[in-house]
Structure formats: structure tokens, C-alpha cells
Amino acid sequence: MSEVDALVCLQKVSRVYGRGEAAAVALDEASLVIGRRSWVAIVGPSGHGKSTLLHLMGGLDRSTSGEIHLDGEELSRLSARRLAAVRARKIGFVFQFFNLLPHLTALENVQTALWFGGYASVQARRKGLDLLDQVGLADRADRLPGQLSGGQQQRVAIARALANDPDLLLLDEPTGNLDSVAEADVLDRLGTLHRQGRTLVMVTHSSAVASRAERIVGVRDGRIDSDATAEQTLLQC
């Protein structure tokens, strides 16, 4: 395995929910390195720690032990405010259920992310329309999420995730709620983003979707149980 320019590096990361007899280990000393410009699929059965791993990488959750480095910054040492800034500028999230704000239009959903990234209103509007154009929804900019199909909502979510030109795109079952046509469309767009140099980490339970990634990491019982490249890349952290 050649040396990897690491963007994300997890070292013996554990996440335990609850205490004492009620404690549940969601992730157990997981170590993983994700290189820049890579497309990684995380696969495994439901409830075995895939999403926990993704949330920890994205700074949405705090690990119980271990270290998570994103672009050189150790996430567990960051204040809530700094972590929010990292999420705004370095990470883009796409969720299974789209998670758009239902009372805002497609454009306003994208603009909200741009506002958090520090864009002024006028620039945010221009860039927001640009991003919607890139996902083919410029003509739906004023629609509320409820007026869009599932595939269109997920494309808005992708536009929102790309708003602040993040280093890392984290996708939690991005096609899990789409029909086959919309799924193919979203995967094609993700492929394009990867070719443009984005780093994509995607949780999926579908082997067909996972096969589009260039690397597949298996998670079972909170442990990383399959990743041929794991041992070598760990050395690069």
C-alpha cells in the first residue's frame, strides 16, 4: 500500500452509550485512515456501528475514547463553537431522509448552509442558485421540500452539503429512500463529485451501492472487520 495523504484518521476510537450494566458499545476501538480524494463505502448490518462511525468522523458525536483527526485537527479537543465551524466549512452531510428544513425553500436550505459558512446574503443567493443548477434544480429553487420528489430532495441535500466547498462529504444511506432511477442519478452525481476530487465517505447497507466506491470498509459488532488497506494506512496518521 502506498502512502496516503490522510484527511480523516481514527485511532482506537470507541463509543459507548450509557453506563454500568446498561452500557452499550456502539464502536469498539475502531482505527481507520481515509485518504483525500477517496470514495469509501462503510458497509455492515444495521445497528453494528456504521452510522456511529460516520457521526464521529463528522464531529456530530464525541468519542468515549481514542482520537479522531480531521485535516490535522483532533476533533475531541475542539470547543463546541470550533466544531461547529469545522462542520460548516470542512464537512458536508447528506442523510438518508434528506433532512431538509421543511419550512424553507430549496434555495433557502442551501443558503442556510452558506450563511453558516460566512457568506453574505447576496453572494449566498447567487452561489445557492449556482449549486442548485449543478444538481439540475435551478427551476425548483422556490419550492418547499414537500413539493419536491425524494430524488429532488436528495439533490437539494447534496447541493447544501457542497455549499461551503467542504473537504469531506459524509453520506448516510444517501440512496436508502430513493427509487432505482433516483438512486442511479444520485450515484452518478456522487461519482462526478469524486472525479472532481472530493472525498466521499458513504454508509450503506446495499452492496450494489457500495460497489460504486473505490474502497469498502466492513463494520460488524462495532469493529472494523474488513478493510485490506487498514493496517498500512494506519501508519500514516
Add this chain to the structure above:
Amino acid sequence: MNLGILVWRNLVRRPGRFAFTLAGVAVGIAAFVALLTLGQGLSREIRRQAQGLGANLVVTPKGWCAYEQISVLTGEQLPEAIAMTEFAKVAAVPGVRTAVPYLNQRTAFRNRPVPLIGIQPKEMQALQGWRIGAGRYFQGPDEEGVVIGAAIAQQFELKPGENFTVRGRPLPVLGVLDTTGTKDDVAAFAPLPVVQRIYETEGKISFIAVQVDDLEKTDEISLRIQEAANVAVVSDKQLVNSVLSIVGTVGAAMQAVAIVGVVAAAFGIANTLMTAVYERRREIGILQAIGGTRRTLFLGFLLESGLYGALGGLIGVGLGVLAAYWIGPSIADNPFTAALRQSPTPALDPSTIAGVLVFSIALALLAGFYPAWRAARLTPMDAIRHV
């Protein structure tokens, strides 16, 4: 996109809840403003009526309470409790320039109550400087007839020459006073002996208005009067302060009740926002996931709360002034404050409006603090896990 737009969209996304919460604040503030306005108007009128009395001292029977003191100002019925012999003693006290007796009775004309005041025509004319708008004034101290206030003439469409019946006894209307802007507009006047005869109170009066020669010696003259006659004396300022303190206490009690209403509305805001925090947990998580800070979330909910206070306050002030304008006359239509029917416009100055708005916003912000804090305390996972 900015915080204002985000907050506004959140506010109006549930129009029913928004409207009801806003109505709670508006009604509470409206009640407070209406009572405040009525209280201020009442105080203003009391001061005006006291000026209209034209006396430096008011001589009353011993033991009169605030009710009678208010009636001195409003011209309502009073007991006939001072003997004319006492009046003669008061009038003879050195330093008393003018002493004018009043006998305040009440009659019913066309089934509406009207104050009928027995006066000494010549002395009263000198004290009040009345001008006659129609007809003529009394020509003697015992002339059978009435001179009526402008509002009474207008209310009953009475003209000089027509009869004003008192206890079944027709008295000709001799004249109509020009508008004075005081209680005199809503009263009928007859010579003292005439009223005493009709009400069988010969030799008795209700109170005496006294003007002194030297204002510097008012206290001294007051003591002299009390030594000379078996009466009590209050200065016009004491009278006003005494009445104002009663009115102020009642007003403050009513305003306190209204404030309880506003506080209840503030709990309504807190309840609405707590519900909103619970309902929007997932959205709070989304906002955090895309880079929203705790500060943004906190300010968002606090701004939402503040808007309830600002909008509710504005609507409440408007409704309160309207309520004071429309309801005020009915409230004033009672024995205590009958004279205030003449109040022109509700009294509410800009600084009071500003104060009420600041109070409304501050209370709303206080109500929103805890929900906002709860929202900001949610971790992204607390929020995202919630479905």
C-alpha cells in the same frame, strides 16, 4: 438567509399556535394599557375638576371620607350636613374672601340621573365666572328655576323656557351655561333656598368652597375656620391628593391584576417555545450538522420569543387604547366618576407606550430564555436521533 428570516419562518409555520400565543400577549397588554390609560385619564380629570372648583379650601362636615371628597369634585349627591348657621360663622372668619355653599342633590330627569346643585347665584357667578350660552342667569337669590350645564342641555335637548322637573315639580330652564369642560357641564343649578325647599333640607348645605384673601395664610385661615365652626377643612391640594391616592390605589390594584394576565401570557410563550424546541429537535440537529452554532440556536429561539413580545405588545397597546376609548365612558358612568363622561381622549403619552413595549419585550425574552437555553444545550446527536 439570515437569523431574522429563519425565525420568522419558524414563527408563522404554525399560524394557529402563533395567533393564539400572540393573542395571549396582546390581550394581557391591552388590559394593562386600558387600565393604565383610564387611570391616567381619571387623574387628569380629577386635577381639572379641582381647578374648576375654584376654591382654596373646602369646608366639609367632620368625618367625611374619600367617597364624599370625590363627590365634591364630581358634583354628585352629598349628605346635607352643615347648618347654615355654621356657614355664617365660616363666612365671617377673617381672611375668608368668598364662601360659597353647595347643596348637592340628585334628581331623575326622563329616567336619567342628573346632579342638582343648590347655590347662591351671585356668589357662585363670582367664583366660577360662568358665561351664559342661551337664555339668562338667575335674577335673584330665590328665583324658581334652573340654569343647566351645556352637556345636560344637549343630552335632553332642553332649551330656555322649557321645564326641568324635580321631584314632580316643574322648574323653568332659565338659561344654559357655556361649555366649561368641568362637572358643571353635567349638572343643573338652582338657588339654594329652592333646592332646600324641594328636598326639605331647609337650613342645611353639603359643603362650602372658600377662597382666601392671602394664599400664604391658607393654613392659618383653615385653623381659624375650624376654631370658629364645628367643621373640617381641607385645602384644594389635600383634597386632590386624597382623591388621587384613592384612585391611584384602586388603579394600581387593577393594573396588578392586568400584569398577572401579561405574566400568564409570558408563560404561554414559554410553553409554545418549549413545544417548538421539542418538535424541532431534528431540525436543530440538522442546523448543527450544517454548521449552526449553539449561539445561533439560542439567539434564534430568543428572537422568536422577543417577536411575540414586540408584536403582542404593539397589538396590545392599540387594543388597549381602543378599549379605553370605547369602554372608558361606560366605566366612568358611575356615581364616583360621572363627571369624567366629558373626558375627551384617552390619556396615554409616548413614554408610557414605549415603557409598555419594553416591558412586553423584556418579559417575552425572559419567558424565552429557558426554552432557548434548552435548544442550545441539545447535542447534534440528541437532535438527530429524535424522529
